[in-house]
Amino acid sequence: PIPGSTGFAGIGFDSIPASLAIGGRVADVVAVPAGYTAKLLVSWGDPIAIGGVPFKADASNTAAEQALQYGMHTDGMHFFPFSSRGQVLSDRGLLCANNEYTHEAILFPAGQTGSDVLGGGYTIEKARKSQSAHGVSIVEIRRVGSNWTVVANSIYGRRLTSNTPMRLSGPAAGHALLKANEHVITPTGTTPTGNQTDGYVANGTINNCAHGITPWGTYLTCEENWNGNFGSTTGSVNTNVATEIGKLNNRYGLSASGNGYRWHTVDPRFDISVNPNEPNLFGWVVEVDPFSPTNTPVKRTALGRFKHESAQYVVDSANNLAFYQGDDERNEYIYKFVASGKFNPTNRAANLDLLDSGVLYVAKFNADLTGEWIALLPGTIGAGGVALRDNPNFSGADDAEVLAKILIKTRMAADAVGATMMDRPEWTGARPRVNGYDEIEVYCTLTNNNRRDPSTSINVNKPDGSTAAGSARPPVDAANPSENNIYGHIIRWRETGKSVLATTFTWDLFVQAGDTQTAKTPNSTNDFKGNIVADPYGSADFGAPDGLWFDWFGRLWVQTDQIGDGSGDWVNIGANSLSCADPNTKEFRRFLTGPNRCEVTGITMTPDGKTLFVGIQHPGEDSPATDPAQYSTWPAGQWATRADGTPLPGGRPRAGVVVITKDDGGIIGA
Ligand code: FEO
Ligand code: CA
Ligand code: CA
Ligand code: CA
Secondary structure, three states: OOOOOOOOOOOOOOOOOOOOOEOOEOOOOOEOOOOEEEEEEEEOOOEOOOOOOOOOOOOOOOHHHHOOEOOOOEEEEEEEEEEEOOEEEEEEEEEEEEEOOOOHHHHOOOOOOOOEOOEOOOOHHHHHHHHHHOEEEEEEEEEEOOEEEEOOOOOOOEEEOOOOEEEEEOOOOOOHHHOOEEEEEEOOEEEEEEEEOOOOEEEOOOOEEEEEEOOOOOEEEEEOOHHHHOEOOOOOOOOOOOOHHHHHHHHHOOOOOOOOOOHHHHOHHHEOOOOOOHHHHOOOEEEEOOOOOOOOOEEEHHHOOOOEEEEEEEEOOOOOEEEEEEEOOEEEOEEEEEEOOOOOOOOHHHHOOHHHOEEEEEEEEOOOOEEEEEEOOOOOEOHHHOEHHHOHHHOOOOHHHHHHHHHHOHHHHHHHOOOOOEEOEEEEEEOOOOOOOOOOEEEEEEOOEOOOOOOOOOOEEOOOOOEEOHHHOOOOEOOEOOOOEOOOEEEEEEEHHHOOOOOEEEEEEEEEOEOHHHOOOOOOOOOOOOOOOOOOOOOOEEOOEEEEEEOOOOOEEEEEOOOOOOOHHHOOOOOOEEEEEOOOOOOEEEEEEOOOOOEEEEEEEOOOOOEEEEEEEOOOOOOOOOOHHHOOOOOOOOOOEOOOOOEOOOOOOOOEEEEEEEOOOOOOOO
């Protein structure tokens, strides 16, 4: 047994101070407690696959070079250890990391429209580089002596990009809505063949935010704000809710200019006006086997289609298997997928298609601290007493087609059954059942929400796929008690009977984040500030919780995603951070603060607990100056070399992963 209270090994470091702004900027460094050392492991542009070439400090690497380099804007990740003689190793592994999006002012030498080696204006070469910087990076890493290094030219080194061939499986695969126009994709163009695909194939993955793993050792990458990578060359998008695609476009937020990428202007695959079904190939959870470098990634449709954040698995004592998932948008939902088959701990091959069949549930949180998992199945009775199979949104030739439509239009099914709209569900994490703790307890970060505020008239989603004016915004409820939830909160629930098959649960709010120095009374105003837990360390002050992960020792780690410059609502909170919490007492201690305007996201650990990897995303983002390097030069501004001693070129900011060890060689956090 591990020391400390039930299910928890104790926290052995002192909280570090908040990194507050001085002159409009927070320190452009990663800070960790005394007795710990942080170094850079890998960052955007480092070569990770066979044939990869080094990063060029002026960002003039080509699209083809980027496709063999670490992607941009690192996010969720997991360390998969190698094994030797039946023992997992803590000094050699495959780091699988998501690369969520690109910051195009940094990605190209002269920005999105300037003229440089990638062409003048927006070119297919620029689109291909952006697409190649999205996706997943699979990196072989080793510890040599006390230093970690990326293994150059590893046979396992691999990039999944927005153009990597993938397949679709599960109940929705093959459905007409997934039959898109077929294209021939080359480095210099995308040409329609005139044929339609069969609904079982897709190209690439985009906006890979958080992640999951399976108990059989595969990696799950989750597609979040994929809608923003599409656009329309006609300048408009079908949002006519009298049409099936119009409803989908509306409910999932497709628009003519998207998030400003402009891929659609040079790559017709992302032009919704000519490829209306292409968006339906995104919004899925994608499974890949990192130890099989030629493995074709699979989009598992049984887990539903939305803006996926993470997918946390739990195996219960009867080997039933569930995945808990958030849909990160204001007033969206929390889901649970329960596999039909049981996990087989002794036969890996028997597990490989477990994600293709099961039941997807959506959560309803009641005011009395009970909750229900509502199955999204054809026979489920929804609004107006109408079964989903009789709801025109899901009508089909048979229940197999109804289920396919429920999975493609998951948000609309959740709307119809009256699930609880949440304050932007981000990561889910399961508390380990160690040292006498035996509940199935799952946590979810609810990062913020400004669409319950009665003073706003911002539209909200409606079950038919249309939007309603602000008067129809959801009111506060017990699970989402703030009208203007600036700082976010963390909710947790315990499955009835300690079974993942449970259709009921109990829940409570683990913490409401905030600025304790300006605390106001909870729930009494539309500007809730303050932590519900009296915190002797003062370190519960954080906001916009996003990354959430339990280590093997029962410590809860929470990462944040606010603007990260210490301004406005964040003057007392400062830079984004990583905190460690005691799930019993709710005590938080701040472990790490990040560089200027970065998000801290992505966390994983070696099996021995002695090496921690933490992601630093988008340093310098949204800086007032045109040149983000005026606001961040991290990591080169902090360190002259990487962890392995190789020199770090200066210049523009580069998202990347830091490796943290304890100076006495001990377990992180202990
Ligand atoms: Fe990409 Fe919901 O954070
Ligand atoms: Ca996130
Ligand atoms: Ca962010
Ligand atoms: Ca976020």
